[in-house]
Amino acid sequence: MRDPQPRQDDPQKREGLRERKRRETSQRISDAALELFLNRGFDATTLDEIAEAAGISRRTFFYYFASKDDILTAYLGRRTDELMAAVRENSSAGEPIDVVCNALIKLASKFGDRKTIATAGLVSGSEFLGIRNQGRYLTFEQGVADALFELWPKKERRDSLRLVAMVSIGALRLAVDSWLEHGGKRPLAKYIEEAFRNLKAEI
Template identity: 60%
Template sequence: MPETLTKAQTPAKEGLRERNRRQTLQRIADVGMELFLANGFDATTLDEVAAAAGISRRTFFYYFKGKDEILLAHVASYDDALRASIRDHASAGAPIDVVRAALLDMSARFQTPRTIAISRLIRESEVLSSRRPRNDLHREQVIYDMLCELWPGKDRRDRLRLVAMASSGAMRIAVDAWLEQGGKRQLTKFVQDAFANLKAAI
């Protein structure tokens, strides 16, 4: 999972108010995540997050509805990183090869002990755990939208949807296996294996 909100979320042009708001949101998200990792999600209070970020409790609720939304902000940053990575690997070949290359690149950047800890925090959150099927569908939609951007022909959409579904499933299998083994083996290896099995199956 991504560790901070990405530059892809930053508008090309923004005013002072927008920039200050984005920077404050980023600071709250970063401070909150550090406290969660250090003290545990349940043990960390909203007041502690607000105090560490140098804001009031009221200001916290202007940016986030609750602690879970800090975790959701990190999930959202993963989507932005995925979009950028697919664009960066548009020349990798067929649609499934483009997605594979993009996910391998992301996996190489995010396979750190800190990422494992953040992923576990997210999975231990009741709210986010209940959203997991929805998050998987959302990732599939992100992949599909990006493939449609690269291959805009309407006659290819059913095939691109299948690629998005299969690729998202392969990534879920890879991440699950990686977390089960505590990150002892590189995430990229699990992604490579998952896509090799996918190609063998079809």
């Protein structure tokens, strides 16, 4: 009997390892850059300093990010998948607006660290970065809508679910603005609760 052929490596497993290494490197660059931004200032930090702090070459930096601006916007924009998952996980909360509210409140605990507050402050203080960050809210809105479509799949409900996504992300924006204005002294979840309470009182 012939010996069985050695099993070939699973291409999907290899791809998974590559993707994990890529994510880890991207995270290392992001973490190093954010520390420099917070300690030295965004404008004063150079790409060479970021590359050196992350232990990579300048050329490798551009494989992961187009510019140092992208690091900030990417950092604040990583929440879409988490938000969609949270909406799905809170499907028992009741009506769609309550589902989204609960999801946002549960995610809010991840937004309260010093780095997030300071990074959001850097973005809001820059007109250019602030404009780019507005696109992240549109991404949040679409992610919420897609998650709601999964929970309530009837096509005739799509317009009303899109409206729920729009006003919910609008409430989130107001909550985040108030939270930053007060320097994160109270938990973000409190501002989200207040924003949704005010929203419901007006509709």
